Amino acid sequence: MTARAAELKAAGADVIALSQGEPAFDTPMSIQDAGIAAIRAGKTRYTPVAGVGPLREAIQEKLMRDHGLDYATDQITVGCGAKQVVFNALFASLDPGDEVIIPTPCWVSYPDMVTLADGVPVLVPCTEFHGFKLRADALEACITLQTKWLMLNSPNNPTGAVYSAGDLAELAEVLRRHPQVFVLSDDIYEKLVYDASFAAIASVAPDLFERTLVVNGVSKANAMTGWRVGYGAGPQPLIKAMNVIQGQTSSHTSSISQYAAIEAIAGGQAYVAGFVEAFRARRDLVVEKLNQAEGLSCRLPEGAFYAFANCAGTIGKRTPAGRLIKTDTDFAMYLLSEFAVAVVPGSGFMAAPYVRISYAAEPADLERACDRIIAACAALTEEGK
Incomplete structure (x- = not known):
C-alpha cells in the first residue's frame, strides 16, 4: 500500500499515506550529534558482529534499570533493526517442523520468517472481544511437543493491545508446564503506552x-527508523548462535548508527514523553473520527501508534463506481483509489475484516485523511439500492 501510494503521489495525486509505521518526528538533535561525532572521530570501520561494547553496555544498563533484568554483555546482540534480530533467532533455533505460536493479529513478517526458517507458524486468533490478547486457555490448547517458541508483541502491531502484568502471569503459568517452549518478547513499542503500563514477561x-x-530497538520511541538498530538479550547459547547467523549475513549494523544508539538508550529521554503525548492526542483524534464513519468501529488502542478499525459494516456495499466491497482489501483499495488515503488491510496481519491506520503522521494529515474516510464510507450504498 505504501508503494502504491508513492506511485500515485509521483503521478500528482494528493495521497495521504497512513500505511507505514514510522514516526513523523525527526531524530532528536542529541542523537544526530552523536552520529556526527562518531563520523568525525573515525568510528567508521568494521565492528564486532554482536555490536560495539559501549552499546551493549548501554543496553545492559537499560534492561537492568527499566526491568530489573540482569544480562552479561555476551548475552546481548545488536542487529540491523529488531526485524533482523527476530530473523536471526528463528534461523538459529528452528529445526524443520518446529512450531512457533503466533497470536493474531500479528506483524506481517512473523509467519513468513518462521516459514523461511523451516518452522511451522501456528496462528492463534485473538478476538477484539478479548482485547486482541492471547488467553491462557488458547495458549494451552495449541502447545505440542513440537512447539519451540511463543511470540509475544506488546504493545502490539497492528492492534495497539498491551499485555498487563496479570495477563503475562497467566501465560507464564501455562508455560511452566511446557519447558520446551521459549518466549520471543518483541518489545519494540515498549515506551509508547497510553492507558496501560508496559510489563516484561521475564520480570513478571x-x-x-x-x-x-x-x-527491542531504537526505531519507534527514538524516531530512528532509518538508522537500523535493534537488539536482543537472552540465553548466551542462543545469542552465540544468532551471532553466527549474523556473521555470515550482514556482519553488523552501521558503526555510526551504533554510536548514535548509545545516546538514544543511555542519554536523556525527556523527548520520549513529548512523543508519547503527541501520539496520545493523535490517537484520540483518529479513533473519535473513525467511530463517526458509517460501517466502521474502532477500539481505543493502549499503545504503539496504530488504530485497528473493524470495517465489517462496509462489506457487501457498493462504491460510487459500482464495485462491490467483498473484503477488507477491497475497502482499503477503495480508500486509496477513490479517496487518496492509504491504509493497510487487516488480512495482511492475519485478521479480517479490519484496516490498520497509522497515527504516526502529522495531525493535519490525520484530520484530512479521517474526513476522507468518513466521506468514503458515506458514499457506499447498500447492495440492491
Whole structure:
C-alpha cells in the first residue's frame, strides 16, 4: 500500500499515506550529534558482529534499570533493526517442523520468517472481544511437543493491545508446564503506552528468564527508523548462535548508527514523553473520527501508534463506481483509489475484516485523511439500492 501510494503521489495525486509505521518526528538533535561525532572521530570501520561494547553496555544498563533484568554483555546482540534480530533467532533455533505460536493479529513478517526458517507458524486468533490478547486457555490448547517458541508483541502491531502484568502471569503459568517452549518478547513499542503500563514477561516471571529472548530497538520511541538498530538479550547459547547467523549475513549494523544508539538508550529521554503525548492526542483524534464513519468501529488502542478499525459494516456495499466491497482489501483499495488515503488491510496481519491506520503522521494529515474516510464510507450504498 505504501508503494502504491508513492506511485500515485509521483503521478500528482494528493495521497495521504497512513500505511507505514514510522514516526513523523525527526531524530532528536542529541542523537544526530552523536552520529556526527562518531563520523568525525573515525568510528567508521568494521565492528564486532554482536555490536560495539559501549552499546551493549548501554543496553545492559537499560534492561537492568527499566526491568530489573540482569544480562552479561555476551548475552546481548545488536542487529540491523529488531526485524533482523527476530530473523536471526528463528534461523538459529528452528529445526524443520518446529512450531512457533503466533497470536493474531500479528506483524506481517512473523509467519513468513518462521516459514523461511523451516518452522511451522501456528496462528492463534485473538478476538477484539478479548482485547486482541492471547488467553491462557488458547495458549494451552495449541502447545505440542513440537512447539519451540511463543511470540509475544506488546504493545502490539497492528492492534495497539498491551499485555498487563496479570495477563503475562497467566501465560507464564501455562508455560511452566511446557519447558520446551521459549518466549520471543518483541518489545519494540515498549515506551509508547497510553492507558496501560508496559510489563516484561521475564520480570513478571523470573523463572522464565532463561527461556526468554527480549527484542527491542531504537526505531519507534527514538524516531530512528532509518538508522537500523535493534537488539536482543537472552540465553548466551542462543545469542552465540544468532551471532553466527549474523556473521555470515550482514556482519553488523552501521558503526555510526551504533554510536548514535548509545545516546538514544543511555542519554536523556525527556523527548520520549513529548512523543508519547503527541501520539496520545493523535490517537484520540483518529479513533473519535473513525467511530463517526458509517460501517466502521474502532477500539481505543493502549499503545504503539496504530488504530485497528473493524470495517465489517462496509462489506457487501457498493462504491460510487459500482464495485462491490467483498473484503477488507477491497475497502482499503477503495480508500486509496477513490479517496487518496492509504491504509493497510487487516488480512495482511492475519485478521479480517479490519484496516490498520497509522497515527504516526502529522495531525493535519490525520484530520484530512479521517474526513476522507468518513466521506468514503458515506458514499457506499447498500447492495440492491
